[in-house]
Amino acid sequence: MKLNKGSLLTVAVLCLSVLFSSCSVASVETKLYKTPEEYSISEDFTVADTGDYSLDFIEDMASVVLRNKEGEIVWSTSPIESYEERLDEYGDPIPLHSKVKSAIIIEYIEPGTSKISTAYSFKECAGTGSYSVKEIADGIEITYYFDEIKISVPVEFTFKDNVVRISVEPSRITEGEYRLYSIAVAPYSCGIYNLSQNGYLFVPSGSGAIIEPCQLEEGSLTYSRELYGDDATRYRERELDTEKYPENRLAIFGAKIYDDSAICAIIEKGAEHAFIEAETGAVNTGYSSVWAKFALRAYQWSKIRNEQQVKLYSKSMSQDTVTVAYRLLSGENADYVGMADTYREYLISKYGMKPQNADSLLNLKIVGGANITETFLGFKYDKFFSATTLDQAENMISEVKPLVDGKITADLIGFGKSGIDVKTIAGGYTVNSDLGGEKALKTLADYAKENDCKLFFNADVLGLSKSGSGVSKASDTALSQDKRKIKQYYYNLYLRKKTTEHTPYLLVARKLIPDITEKLAVSFSDIGIHGFGLDTLSTVCYSDYTDSKYFSKGNMANDVGQAIKSIKEKGYAVAVNEANDYAAANADIIYDLPLTSSKNNIFSFDVPFYSIVFKGYIPLSVESLNLTSNADNMLLKAAEVGAGLSYTLVNNGSTKLFDSFSSVFYGSVFEDIKPLIEKDIEKYQNDFKLIENAKISNHSILENGLHKTEFDNDVTVYTNFAQNALSVNGRTVESGSYLFVRE
Amino acid sequence: MRCFKKIVSFLLLLAISFSVLTVSAATALDSPELSFDSYTYWQDYAGQEKKAVYCKPMYEPSFAMDYKYLGAAELIQINDVCTDKDGNVYILDGGAGIIYILDKNYKPVSKIEVIKSEQNEEYYFDNASGIFIKDDGTILIANTDYETVLACDRNGKYLYELILPDSNIIPEDFTYAPIKVAVDAKGNVYVLSQGSFYGALLYSPDNDFLGFFGANTVASTVGESLKALFTELFMTNEKKALSDSKLPYQFVDLCIDKENFVYTVTGVTDSTSIEVQKGQVKRFNPGGVSVLGKDDFNYADATVSKVLNVTKAQDLMGIAVDDNNFVYVVDSTYGRIFMYDRENQLLCVFGGGIGRGNSLGTFSLPSAIALNGDDVLVADGELNRVTVFKITEYGRLVKKADNTVISGYYDKCKEDWLQIMSLDKNNQVAYKSLAKIYLSEGNYDLALEYAETGYDKQTYSLAFKSVRREFLVKYFPVIFVLIIVLIIVLVVSVQRASKKEKNVIKNQKLRTMLNCLIHPFEYFDRVKYKDEGSVSGAFVLIAIFYCTTVLKTTAGGFLFTDYDPAEYNAFLKFIQTFGFVFLWTVSNWAVCTLFGGIGKLKEIFVVISYALMPLIIYNALFLGLSHFFVANEVGFLTVFNVVSLLYSGILITVGSLKIHDFSFGRFVGTALLSLFGMVVVVFLIFISATLVQQLGGFIVTVASELIYS
Known part of the structure; x- marks a missing residue:
């Protein structure tokens, strides 16, 4: 084939245009900052009044407070306790730090250096009078003008249905040379005094964690983690991650202020942009608090000279409105259980979550296979290692089913074309022929139906490392804010750095998620399975800068919710794994229920908040007992919250699987695990029946250390995690044991 | 067409430049029950010294003892943690000079802030680095800044001090700054002093100085030994003083087992190595002789990490041993605890944090390790807490x-x-x-x-x-x-x-090829003068040689091969076989042409290929015999190998003599030059590859600038 110069040029131009068009990212211009000619400042006035409460504007703070009908302040953007006069050692009133008195705190990017600095609304706006107020329905809008850095932020404060809502619409933010990175909304509204005896902060880390306030002689303890985990489209940063921890999965935080009052803050809009932050011990502020910071701009780590890493911030800002709703809890509700109840009500109203009465005691994860490396005359090739065929899976189910009086659940993981490895999207929407193919799956599905087993087929609908099944690696993947396709690498086991031993994969373009899930449901329509396991979809949250609505992880909750709904509309159930709230609320079973927090230095102890929210509504299952460090402890945790048991199983183990990225193969061989299953089921089955489908009505940690869980069917469970036997009501609970009591 | 290829190459490079890295999110099979991965290393796995694999956790973090737990306003810097024979725990906040005492159930009991003598003299121990509790309850404090080892009882009553002894053994410039202290069952006291490379200072039960105990040795190469000899023989004392001397590294921690063997750990054993350290752990018998015999074994992770362009060097800094001689060492850089049995087999690795840990079970800067029954206690000098790991x-x-x-x-x-x-x-x-x-x-x-x-x-x-x-x-x-x-x-x-007189093999060239093995003089002559050399036959021989070489590793007997499919590099074998033959052919042709050799390129290729036949036979023999021999019969295989190599050498020599019509001396000269030529060619290939790589990098940089500007 001979090509002339003209043809060559045309080909080149076409290729370049295709390449660049596939790499185009959306951009949104921010309005230009303009100092108003005159600030519309007002004196204190009531902006909303419901009879029981009134929301009042306070001029000297440029903020609002909520008063009850007795005129007492019950909520404010500053800690409630800060309205009680505190005196120093000389008898003088202790002045409040401007951070504590600020309605918002912003972080902005300095031009040129990209350094992040902080500005406080109290100091920069209230103190200088550079703000404007405007009455709106049920509330007030205060625009904070940070004149020095030329950024203005309009913030809406409303009070309706006994809920204070604070909203920010990024589309109305104006900027000059300095660009806004994040807004922390009412950072000290959930504040408590550092020396408070009864107060605590609640953080949704994993299962949920409590921070008891403290006062240090210098410095402070801080916490900052993204809600729903790190943005998977952000590269490099994971290289610096040196720990494994459960992420913040629920869009809620709060504080118990006094014995009979607490504040529960729910992030109603823009939760994907949120970081949950907390601080305690700071002597300069005197208060501890937990709040939500919304990162409206994304950043990427980028190499500059000498391989130094710098953060590059996106030009465009997310346009999603962010809203935090504050609810007051009082009396017996003023604790983390009350917060869980409130949050559950919110999920019910938002996602239509309802009790399923479908708890199952035994929940299996059966692993199909993985690719291993073999050589032919020294040259490497991938060979599929069949860890469990579908026939073997049927045998496993048939062997354990008689142990259980009721339904069991089985999630088939890694039964797609490439096993547990990520290749074509959703495992190619097919069943690996080495494992038996679709025919064998149909046989298994029929068997499962006849034998009261809910069979899920797990598929990764987000990752791909090969084009195919209608999704191209070249054009159908998500882009980062600097127009790059982001490779998802696996960790090196001991250095926790990226490894090239396993093929990295890409994340699919966000806009394709609904189509892919729909296609998955259609592809398996004749098989007869109960549902799909969508673990990555339920846990991974990421941006895609091809469309402004996906900036900074935007709209992930909505998209995933829609995707799950579309599957459910086709009659399938959905199994999720350690899921974010938006996926968990729509699911039919939650595997790997978070039962610990990230055990951060700042946390005082864990609480089973996640379980309290979902128990009785969505069936729960703990982490696989055969892979935990302490199976007895896991059983104890299951008993504490009434969750089902889980086991990860394979039929054939081999040291050939050493090089698999997965950590499950060392202890999952069914023949070895079966006695463990039998022992656990025998121990737990009758107790589980007592709390099957029941909801948790209360939870507490008694003074002697016993954990007490009360269910709504009058069953109480005492669990003893201590090293010694403990007693309650004249009955002894041995160390590492539990006691079921019907009150 | 070339232009088209260039454009395609450019576009490919551009496309590659769009792909950068991040690390994967969680999968359904990965759950963060512990804040670290529990793993172990398989030792000598398929030829690899260490292969990391997941394992079931042997230890899990239970709780951490911080300032709140100890009832302190704050902790400045925890430098050591230690237990006594009854299980009581002693935590040394060296920064503040306070010892916190807890009972065996980790309940805080008391604390020592100042030590007082009967005469009411006060002794402080701020910045103390280590403590040890004797069986009689005496607390020994390595009081670093005060240059003493201070002894007191649980109530803070002064008992005695161990100061720098007056002894001829101790050099004049010796600085006494005790960092760790330990006592054996006989009551002998071992003191490690900051900067001392002489070993531990050994005191008798009566506190008399006995001398230095144990020490790291300096590993030296042959070159270094020759240099030292040269220095000794030919340099003046002034010059000797100015020359660098290599000193051993100091122990950073020690502990003693129930048989009175002393375990020591050295953080850095080779400062020139930014990769892994070796021989960090030593076990000395009571006579001070190292008996572990594992000086070339790396007791920490298999490799090191680079974060933001800075290498995070391994630094084992704490050691503890239990009654059954299970040894625990902690790496302060990576926050990992390595557990070995008494046969030096690694059982598990736990902990983590890589200098940035915050969660329970991970560390920022581990400063000490101690055992309390089955519990492992690890102090963190930066987070200022002691984490208790339960078995x-x-x-x-x-x-x-x-x-x-x-x-x-x-x-x-x-x-x-x-x-x-x-x-x-x-x-x-x-x-x-x-x-x-x-x-x-x-x-x-x-x-x-x-x-x-x-x-x-x-x-x-x-x-x-x-x-x-x-x-x-x-x-x-x-x-x-x-x-x-x-x-x-x-x-x-x-x-x-x-x-x-029947020829079983009809093909003359094939017959010549095989006969070269038995009658090289006659048949290489025929290769030269009767054109009976076969290029295709030569290629077949190289291919067979490659295949048998690969099979030797992949299908040889278990006792004599180390084969890991994931690590096996077939390309390297390919280069070693085909590459060697082609390089020799080209290099030898170029050299011999200059020196009057008459051999053609084809003939040189044929000779070198035919000379592979003995090696092929050896490979085949190895394949068979390696499945039949046991380990101590490896000598047979070695002999076969040497014979085959010699025979191949003879074939190359005879073949070259014949095809170039050289004398033996000229052959040796040209052969050496050919080998040198091969090195030059490899060097040129390497340089070219580097240049191409740099050009690629330049194009990627330009493309990035164009795209992101």
């Missing part, structure tokens, strides 16, 4: 079984090991132990199976020897008869063929 049921089982098998009671721990195997298929020690157990039972088949899986060549060899003996006893008569028959058939066939 899991699995861990307890492994410790029990390992202790039993090492003690030689094979019959008492089989069930335990089988249970361990059912819980963790990645436990190498379990495979090895079961192999030994089955060997002792005479169950050789299972012993072979477990030894092969566990890469225990020693046990495999013993079991295989027994299997082979049984096989030979059973089948020797049959095998003997078969061999005799085979020899007779061969001899008769050859005699018949020679009588009839």
Whole structure:
């Protein structure tokens, strides 16, 4: 084939245009900052009044407070306790730090250096009078003008249905040379005094964690983690991650202020942009608090000279409105259980979550296979290692089913074309022929139906490392804010750095998620399975800068919710794994229920908040007992919250699987695990029946250390995690044991 | 067309530049129950010194003791943690100069802030680095800044001090800054002093200075030894003083087992190595002689990490040993605790944080390690807390079984090991132990199976020897008869063929090729002058050589091969075989042409290829015999190897003499020059590749600038 110069040029131009068009990212211009000619400042006035409460504007703070009908302040953007006069050692009133008195705190990017600095609304706006107020329905809008850095932020404060809502619409933010990175909304509204005896902060880390306030002689303890985990489209940063921890999965935080009052803050809009932050011990502020910071701009780590890493911030800002709703809890509700109840009500109203009465005691994860490396005359090739065929899976189910009086659940993981490895999207929407193919799956599905087993087929609908099944690696993947396709690498086991031993994969373009899930449901329509396991979809949250609505992880909750709904509309159930709230609320079973927090230095102890929210509504299952460090402890945790048991199983183990990225193969061989299953089921089955489908009505940690869980069917469970036997009501609970009591 | 290729190449480069890295999110199979991955290393796995694999956790973090727990306003810097014989725990906040005392259930009991003598003199120990509790309850404090080891009781009552002794052994410039202290069962006191490379200062039970105990040695190369000799012989004292001297590294921690053997750990053993350190742990007998014999073993992770362009060097800085000689060492950089048994087998690695840990079980800067029964206590000098790791049921089982098998009671721990195997298929020690157990039972088949899986060549060899003996006893008569028959058939066939002057091989070139092996002078002559060399035959020989070389590794006997498919580099073998032949051919042709050689390129290629035949035969023999020999018969294979190499050398020599019509001397000269030429060619290839790589980088940079500007 001979090509002339003209043809060559045309080909080149076409290729370049295709390449660049596939790499185009959306951009949104921010309005230009303009100092108003005159600030519309007002004196204190009531902006909303419901009879029981009134929301009042306070001029000297440029903020609002909520008063009850007795005129007492019950909520404010500053800690409630800060309205009680505190005196120093000389008898003088202790002045409040401007951070504590600020309605918002912003972080902005300095031009040129990209350094992040902080500005406080109290100091920069209230103190200088550079703000404007405007009455709106049920509330007030205060625009904070940070004149020095030329950024203005309009913030809406409303009070309706006994809920204070604070909203920010990024589309109305104006900027000059300095660009806004994040807004922390009412950072000290959930504040408590550092020396408070009864107060605590609640953080949704994993299962949920409590921070008891403290006062240090210098410095402070801080916490900052993204809600729903790190943005998977952000590269490099994971290289610096040196720990494994459960992420913040629920869009809620709060504080118990006094014995009979607490504040529960729910992030109603823009939760994907949120970081949950907390601080305690700071002597300069005197208060501890937990709040939500919304990162409206994304950043990427980028190499500059000498391989130094710098953060590059996106030009465009997310346009999603962010809203935090504050609810007051009082009396017996003023604790983390009350917060869980409130949050559950919110999920019910938002996602239509309802009790399923479908708890199952035994929940299996059966692993199909993985690719291993073999050589032919020294040259490497991938060979599929069949860890469990579908026939073997049927045998496993048939062997354990008689142990259980009721339904069991089985999630088939890694039964797609490439096993547990990520290749074509959703495992190619097919069943690996080495494992038996679709025919064998149909046989298994029929068997499962006849034998009261809910069979899920797990598929990764987000990752791909090969084009195919209608999704191209070249054009159908998500882009980062600097127009790059982001490779998802696996960790090196001991250095926790990226490894090239396993093929990295890409994340699919966000806009394709609904189509892919729909296609998955259609592809398996004749098989007869109960549902799909969508673990990555339920846990991974990421941006895609091809469309402004996906900036900074935007709209992930909505998209995933829609995707799950579309599957459910086709009659399938959905199994999720350690899921974010938006996926968990729509699911039919939650595997790997978070039962610990990230055990951060700042946390005082864990609480089973996640379980309290979902128990009785969505069936729960703990982490696989055969892979935990302490199976007895896991059983104890299951008993504490009434969750089902889980086991990860394979039929054939081999040291050939050493090089698999997965950590499950060392202890999952069914023949070895079966006695463990039998022992656990025998121990737990009758107790589980007592709390099957029941909801948790209360939870507490008694003074002697016993954990007490009360269910709504009058069953109480005492669990003893201590090293010694403990007693309650004249009955002894041995160390590492539990006691079921019907009150 | 070339232009088109360039454009395509450019576009490909551009496309590659769009792909950068991030690390994967969680999968359904990965759950963060612990804040670190629990893993172990398989030792000597398929030729790799260490291969990291997941394992079932033997320890899990239980709780952390911080300032709140201890009832302190704050902690400045925890430098050491220690336990006494009753299980009481002592935490040294060196920064503040306070010792917190807890009972065996970790309940805070009291604290010592100042030590007072009967005369009410006050002794402070701020910035103290270490403590030790003697069996009689005496607390010894390595009071670094005050240059003493301070002894007091639990109530802070002053007892005595160990100061720098007045002794001829101690150099004049010696600085006494005690950092760690330990006491053996006889009451001898061992003190490590900051910057001392002489070993530990040893005091008698009566506190008399006895001398220095143990020390790291300086490893030196032959070159360094020669240099030292030269310095000694030819340099003046002034010059000697100015020259660098290599000093051993100091111990950073020590502990003593129940047999009075002293374990020491050295953080950095080789400052020139930014990769891994070696020989960090030593075990000295009471005479001060190192008896572990593992000076070339790396006790920490297999490799090191680079974060933001800075290498995070390994730094083992704490050591503890229990009554059964299980040794625990902690790496302060990576926050990992490595647990070894008394046979130096790694059982598990736990902890983590890589200098940035915050969660329970991870660390920012571990400063000390101690044991309390089965609990492992790790102090963090930056987070200022002591984390208590509890042993899991699995861990307890492994410790029990390992202790039993090492003690030689094979019959008492089989069930335990089988249970361990059912819980963790990645436990190498379990495979090895079961192999030994089955060997002792005479169950050789299972012993072979477990030894092969566990890469225990020693046990495999013993079991295989027994299997082979049984096989030979059973089948020797049959095998003997078969061999005799085979020899007779061969001899008769050859005699018949020679009588009839019949050529079994019809192809003349092929015949020449094979005859080169037996009559090299005659047949290489025919290659030169009768054009009987076959290029295609040469290619076939190289291909066979490549295949047999690969098969030698991939299909050779277990005892003589180390094969890991994931690590095997076929390309390297390819270069070693084909590359060597082609390089020699080109280089030898170029050199010999200059020196009047008349050999053609084709002939040189034929000679070097035909010379591979002995090596091919050796490879084939190896493939067969390696499945039949046991480890101590490796000498046979070595002899075969040497013979084949020599024979190949002879073939190359004879062939080259014939085709170039050289004298032997000229052949040697040109051969050496050819080898040098090969090195030059490799160097040029390397330079070219580097330039191409740099050009690629430049294009990527330009493209990035264009795209992101």
